[in-house]
Amino acid sequence: MSERAEMKGPVTRRRRTTITGSGPVNQANGSKSQDAEKKPPQSPGAEAKTDDVSRHPSNGKPDREMGVSGQQPPHSPSRKHMSVVEEFNERLSCHVLQESLLSSASGYSNYRGILNWCVVMLVLSNARLFLENIIKYGILVDPIQVVSLFVKDPYSWPAACLIIGSNVFILATLYTERRLAVGTISQRNGGIFHIINLTSMLIFPAATVLTLTSMTPVGGILSLAAYSILFLKLYSYQDTNRWCRQIRQMKAKRLTRSNSCPSVAQSNGSAVQSHVSYPGNLTHRDMYYFVFAPTLCYQLNFPRSRRIRIRFLLRRLFEMLFFMQLLVGLIQQWMVPTIQNSMKPFQEMDFSRMVERLLKLAVPNHLIWLIFFYWFFHSCLNFVAELLQFGDRQFYKDWWNSETITYFWSNWNIPVYKWCLRHFYKPMLRKGVNKFLARTAVFLMSAFFHEYLVSVPLKMFRPWAFMGMMAQVPLAWFVGRFLNGNYGNAAVLISLIIGQPVAVLMYVHDYYVIHYGSTT
Numbered sequence: 001m002s003e004r005a006e007m008k009g010p011v012t013r014r015r016r017t018t019i020t021g022s023g024p025v026n027q028a029n030g031s032k033s034q035d036a037e038k039k040p041p042q043s044p045g046a047e048a049k050t051d052d053v054s055r056h057p058s059n060g061k062p063d064r065e066m067g068v069s070g071q072q073p074p075h076s077p078s079r080k081h082m083s084v085v086e087e088f089n090e091r092l093s094c095h096v097l098q099e100s101l102l103s104s105a106s107g108y109s110n111y112r113g114i115l116n117w118c119v120v121m122l123v124l125s126n127a128r129l130f131l132e133n134i135i136k137y138g139i140l141v142d143p144i145q146v147v148s149l150f151v152k153d154p155y156s157w158p159a160a161c162l163i164i165g166s167n168v169f170i171l172a173t174l175y176t177e178r179r180l181a182v183g184t185i186s187q188r189n190g191g192i193f194h195i196i197n198l199t200s201m202l203i204f205p206a207a208t209v210l211t212l213t214s215m216t217p218v219g220g221i222l223s224l225a226a227y228s229i230l231f232l233k234l235y236s237y238q239d240t241n242r243w244c245r246q247i248r249q250m251k252a253k254r255l256t257r258s259n260s261c262p263s264v265a266q267s268n269g270s271a272v273q274s275h276v277s278y279p280g281n282l283t284h285r286d287m288y289y290f291v292f293a294p295t296l297c298y299q300l301n302f303p304r305s306r307r308i309r310i311r312f313l314l315r316r317l318f319e320m321l322f323f324m325q326l327l328v329g330l331i332q333q334w335m336v337p338t339i340q341n342s343m344k345p346f347q348e349m350d351f352s353r354m355v356e357r358l359l360k361l362a363v364p365n366h367l368i369w370l371i372f373f374y375w376f377f378h379s380c381l382n383f384v385a386e387l388l389q390f391g392d393r394q395f396y397k398d399w400w401n402s403e404t405i406t407y408f409w410s411n412w413n414i415p416v417y418k419w420c421l422r423h424f425y426k427p428m429l430r431k432g433v434n435k436f437l438a439r440t441a442v443f444l445m446s447a448f449f450h451e452y453l454v455s456v457p458l459k460m461f462r463p464w465a466f467m468g469m470m471a472q473v474p475l476a477w478f479v480g481r482f483l484n485g486n487y488g489n490a491a492v493l494i495s496l497i498i499g500q501p502v503a504v505l506m507y508v509h510d511y512y513v514i515h516y517g518s519t520t
Contacts, residue, residue, distance in 0.1 A: 126363070130334070137337050141329045149218040158212050159219030162205055163226045169201050173234045174287045177241050181279035187245075194238050201231045206456045220457030228449055232419050233291060236298045239423055244278035244300070276300050293390050294381040296419040303391030316383035323375040327368060334364040339508050346509045361501040369500060377413070403488035405476035405495070406439075420445075443473050454507060460514055464506045468499060 099106035151157060173194070180190040205227040209220040276286070281300045290298050338361050345353035377395045385393055399412035410417050420442050428438040447469035455461045479491045 126367070129363070133334060133337065137333070140333045140336070142332065143328075145332070146328050149216060150222075151219065152214050152216055156214050158208070158215045159223045162208055162223045166201075166227060166230055169197055169230065169234065170287065170291060172197050173237060174282065174284070177238065178279070178282050180241070180245065181282055187242075198231060198235060201227055201234070202452070206452070209456055210459060215457075217457045217459075221453060224453050224456060228453065229296070230291070232296045232416075233298065236296060236419060236423055237287070237290065240298045240300075241278065241282070248278065289388065292384065293388055294384045294395065294415065295390070295392065296415045297422055305386070305389045305391050308386060308389060313383065313386050316379050316386065319379035320375065320383060323371055323379060327371055327375065330364060330368050330371070335361070335368065338364065339505065342505055343509060343512060346505065358498070358501055358505065361505065362497050365501045365504060366497045369496075373412075401489065402492045403484060403486075404480045405472055405492060406480065408492050408496075409472070416446075440473055443469055458507065458511055460510060462507060462510055464503050468503050 101108045150159065176185075176190055176193050176197070179185045180187065185193075205224055209215050209224065215223075278300065289302075293302065295302075338357070342354075342357035342361065345357055373396075381395045382393060384390070395414050397411035397414065399408050402408035402411065424445065425438050425442055428441060429435065433441075447466045450469050451463065451466040454465045475491075475495060479488050483491050
């Protein structure tokens with residue numbers, strides 16, 4: 001026999017032993033055998049490979065698992081029990097009862113491609129705007145101008161000196177708690193001193209910012225923000241220690257974490273540290289650890305991580321430096337020209353042009369806000385937490401999925417939310433205040449601090465930030481009552497995207513009018 005016949009022999013025998021069933025299948029195999037006969041003879045190398053495959057088919061697997069032409073195995077249950085009539089019915093029927101994918105009744109939910117599509121379109125549209133900005137204004141990024149925003153005189157640093165001076169209030173709180181712990185001063189006198197100390201923390205920096213002409217608006221905002229954070233921290237510090245004294249007065253032999261705060265034993269990966277009991281916590285080390293820790297709520301024993309992860313720390317440091325430069329560049333290149341071009345429509349009260357300027361400002365403003373959120377709440381706070389081995393890293397939750405205004409304010413800034421819940425909202429409920437009034441009081445306090453951090457550094461008193469925060473109360477009621485699901489989420493996002501640039505334009509307009517006498 002020829003080499004061609006020798007090659008066909010084992011293949012034909014395998015087909016005869018593998019394929020069984022109905023006539024059409026055998027007929028198809030027969031036609032394939034005929035086609036195989038028509039193929040040109042293979043080279044000696046190919047013949048050797050064919051003989052090797054014949055001896056070891058499919059890397060040791062039985063040849064029948066592979067089928068004749070790579071199709072479904074003939075002896076599978078679906079083909080074994082399928083009759084000829086059922087096979088033809090399958091050929092004749094190609095439609096079933098089903099909904100379109102974009103219909104809500106279809107149950108389809110994998111829109112990842114559409115999301116990526118939207119992201120690509122967003123990037124391309126913003127790239128066009130950025131290119132248009134470069135062509136129109138040129139390169140406006142100036143690092144020297146950034147330095148002038150913090151200090152007017154390189155030999156005068158009023159904001160830094162003001163922040164260093166906050167140690168007086170920190171030590172006053174610590175020494176007052178020590179005297180209260182040993183009983184040298186009464187609870188009433190200690191409470192009065194705490195009130196004076198905390199009130200001075202808000203009045204002293206505000207008066208300093210307003211009176212010093214060398215204080216820049218950015219320096220004033222940073223110093224007042226530092227004092228506001230210290231105010232909330234020291235309030236929590238004295239409040240928690242007061243609870244500890246009350247427990248000690250109730251003859252508690254040992255202070256456990258469950259008496260004043262959540263248990264650390266439930267935190268993942270927390271290292272077991274030496275347990276601190278009151279008044280053993282009243283030390284400089286404990287106080288300053290709390291001052292620098294990324295939290296506003298004090299407790300005697302914080303959850304601690306086992307070690308400092310160097311790679312994680314370096315990644316967060318790189319993000320801090322990169323996003324800081326990106327924020328400065330976007331503000332100088334994109335925000336400032338848009339704000340300057342918005343002054344004339346506001347002066348002339350041209351409503352259509354005002355709306356157009358507002359919408360044009362909304363995109364860069366919201367982008368900068370998102371970058372700032374990631375920079376501060378993820379990069380900065382995680383960097384400090386890793387450096388101090390602070391274990392509780394939940395600084396934010398999924399606020400982007402908010403379907404109500406209340407859910408957004410409860411999840412986008414977890415440290416402030418925990419403080420308000422622990423030291424303001426729940427104490428009011430325990431005193432018999434209803435939930436609506438307590439929630440309104442929380443927004444009122446938040447509105448005060450927003451206005452405090454804007455009006456005082458700008459040295460002008462306008463109620464825009466205060467009104468914007470208090471407007472959240474009726475907006476939260478409306479969204480919670482009439483909107484839900486995606487409509488509620490859209491309402492929350494629109495309030496963020498549109499609300500912030502409105503306040504920015506109002507403050508910038510008034511600042512230009514007051515300090516420069518015109519809006520040009």
